[in-house]
Amino acid sequence: MKATTIYDGKHQWVVFGRDPDKPEKIIDTNQYLISTPNRTLLLDPGGIEIFSSMLAAVLHHVSVDQITDLFASHQDPDIISSLGLWDQVLPNAKLHSPWLWESFIRHFGLNNIEYVPLPDDGGTIDLGELSLQLIPAHYLHSSGNFNVYDSEAKILFSGDIGAALEADGAPMFVDNFDEHIPKMKMFHQRWMPSNRAKNDWVNRVRHLDIEILAPQHGRIYKGDDVKRFLDWFEALEVGTGV
């Protein structure tokens, strides 16, 4: 699995993805790692099928006992169906995830890890030296869903928002926004149900200082492409399945 450091300051952000060993017909996912000297958080650690590649890739950056926290933006299998395996590898870790999904996510197998239910209005994840803001993103697409904002690194982990369906081995960053649109249009129109939720999110996120918008599928947006994405998303009609 490919690992790319996207922020290297007092703490680090690494994105993992483009797993060449991923079985066919499984959607490619981006997993993120945020590490501080004493704590490491994995954002949307992924599905059961990529667990081995993911753990192996992560261990190139931190040791197992440094991984203290997991975050699942919502309940989808591509986000957290690996939980039953993490549960045996990181018995002392915490899983931060929407309260709404606790009783559902436990179906993936959670015997040791502590489930920290996130209230609807968000709050923070405290990693000691670093505090991360939880940005509610309900109904985008999941009815209980959060983004993670790091004001120091100016990175917004946006989960399924900004996601694109790409060919295998696509580059990590958007290099031409207009060419990127066809790869993300259907994803947002069909998987996102609510224009009201979408506009509410866009309005709130516009107030954040964002250098990097990091989705769970497809390429990452940098610099001016972040604003281009927000403008494009605001104008898009979603919920087109009916």
Added chain:
Amino acid sequence: MARIKNIRLAEGEVLVSVTVIAAELSEVMKIAKEISIGAKNAKAIAARAGDKARGFQPITNFIDDMARHTLKMVRQIDEEALNISRISSQEIRTNDARRRMHDVVRRVEHPSILSSFVNIVADVDARLLELNQQFDRRLDHLSELLGSINSDMRAATAISSSCRVEASRAEEFREGLSVVADNLEKAVEVIKKHVKECSSRLQHAQQLKRAINKKIKEPK
């Protein structure tokens, strides 16, 4: 033999131990690449020194070959460690499935209901056995590969002392060539340390694995 309380946690620990080996080796890969670059520099110095470093030239070729062989082994180990990690996570899942299936068998009161299920349970048992054997085979292979790096390192230690002897004869090129010997010696030490760490992880995994298998077979 390692004693374990909780099979599931022990399985997790085995998985981590083998996966860590791949990470540990990325360091070895870096050093082996440095050795290979160092050997090329040494070749250049030896060429300039001409007759004064006649004995040095074949040594540098040897160092380069060895570094390349080590790199090849590391790549194979990396691949094998990831394979084992994959088998190990499949084993955890299969074992979990097996536990749940046997639980089903215990709960069903009328054996007639189970007739179609028995085959499935037997399949899972067989698959688990197969995974277990695969795991052992690959683990053996992994320790062979580690052993092969170790013998490379033993050869390298011998080479670095011949390096020193040849360097001492090379007059004004003495210093440049001694550095080659020093660097090689340091690199070998670091690689040995990492390989030792890998071997002990491997052993730990093997011991735990045996303990798990024993515990699984114990009657409840």
